[in-house]
Amino acid sequence: MAAEQVRLDRALRYGMVGGGPGAFIGDVHRRAIALDPNTTLVSGVFSRNHESSMETARALLIDGARVYRDYREMATAEAARDDGIDFVVIVTPNVSHFEIAKAFLEAGIHVVCDKPLTTKLEDAEELGRLVKSTDLLFGVTYTYTGYPTVKYARELIRSGALGPVRFVNAEYPQEWLSQPAEQDEGNRQAGWRTDPAQSGASNCVGDIGTHVENMVSYVTGLEIDSLAARLDSFVSGRKLDDNATIMVNYRGGATGVYWSSQVAIGYDNALRVRVFAEKGAVEFAQEDPNYLRVTMLDAPKQLISRGRDSLGSRGDSLIRIPAGHPEGYFEAFANIYKTFTGALRKRLAGAKLDEVDLDFPSVNDGIQGVRFVTRVVESSQRKSAWVNF
Ligand SMILES: NC(=O)c1ccc[n+]([C@@H]2O[C@H](COP(=O)([O-])OP(=O)(O)OC[C@H]3O[C@@H](n4cnc5c(N)ncnc54)[C@H](O)[C@@H]3O)[C@@H](O)[C@H]2O)c1
Helix, strand or coil: CCHHHHCCCCCEEEEEEECCCCCCHHHHHHHHHHCCCCEEEEEEECCCCHHHHHHHHHHCCCCHHHECCCHHHHHHHHHHCCCCCCEEEEECCHHHHHHHHHHHHHCCCEEEECCCCCCCHHHHHHHHHHHHHHCCCEEECCHHHHCHHHHHHHHHHHHCCCCCEEEEEEEEECCCCCCCHHHCCCCHHHHHHCCHHHHCCCCHHHHHHHHHHHHHHHHHCCCEEEEEEEEECCCCCCCCCCEEEEEEEECCCCEEEEEEECCCCCCCCCCEEEEEECCEEEEEECCCCCEEEEEECCCCCEEEEECCECCHHHHHHCCCCCCCCCCCHHHHHHHHHHHHHHHHHHHHCCCCCCCCCCCCCEHHHHHHHHHHHHHHHHHHHCCCCCEEC
């Protein structure tokens, strides 16, 4: 199809569930979407409390008639409008993702949902089946895969330049739950994450260990064959894990070690992935995302700079500003949305989507993430026994 035929000559309209007053990630999604033109927030249920929801709508100048009392009403009403939303963004605590995503898919509306996709594996798999049968687009915001340097790390490994991967060492340490922050009433993010009824069977792995799994899978293409895990809950009275140590066997013989922690004093969002292959190694650090460390055997270490050195065609296509002007978390988020909304525009204009169009985390990545959390919990409960993936 010729390029001019795949152009949608109107802005995309989206709605949001979650992201009310004092919420964390909903606002990040809105700002990231707004980094690129022509995708407009027009509807929402920003909180379970309608007055709080209206407060957010007023602050964002959203028509009050399109702010609903709950997500079911929103899905039905928006699906019935000629100018209804093209997609919904789900940014509520983990336990509600499944029901909300299901309601919008059943209403025929495309979905972006934050991670972890669901709290139960069977629910994630049901969403997978629904996505298949409805043929709707479904994105899961595994944010960190949006960095151009990560795209390049993936391309390097896929090209075979580093040879077969032998070992992966990946970690995501934070310190913010090293005290019982959940007992502080004002800290709602700590409150729900450490509550099994809202977070699921894991806190630390569901919240940040899942990013480790997704990043390694995306960068290396390795598939987990089996794993053995140990979950710790170091803070007294905490019902869920706040530290996780995981050994991994991949299909094909490579192995890995993952660590995620919320009691790692001195660390903020220090996601780091190191991949050691037969001819070289690559290292990405989320807190220094404009640079990628690449080392070939018997050669000096290289520091690849975003914007100065080539990051391959995909990586370079996502760069927004010249080298030395740092890009960060918002841009990584925005790159996921840029890809998702680009695919949706093409889809709505009747064009076919190719592999690059679909280079955003999918429902299958979401299912794999939930399988990872499930297997880690299973192994830990069985005294760190090896479990098949
Ligand atoms: N991708 C990332 O990097 C990233 C980062 C942080 C959080 N997250 C994920 O985002 C989700 C939200 O996390 P958060 O830290 O923003 O939580 P939060 O507690 O700050 O915000 C949740 C919001 O959802 C609203 N809400 C809850 N239930 C609702 C419902 N049924 N209908 C409408 N609104 C409802 C709450 O009122 C609140 O406004 C979680 O699943 C979390 O794992 C992802």
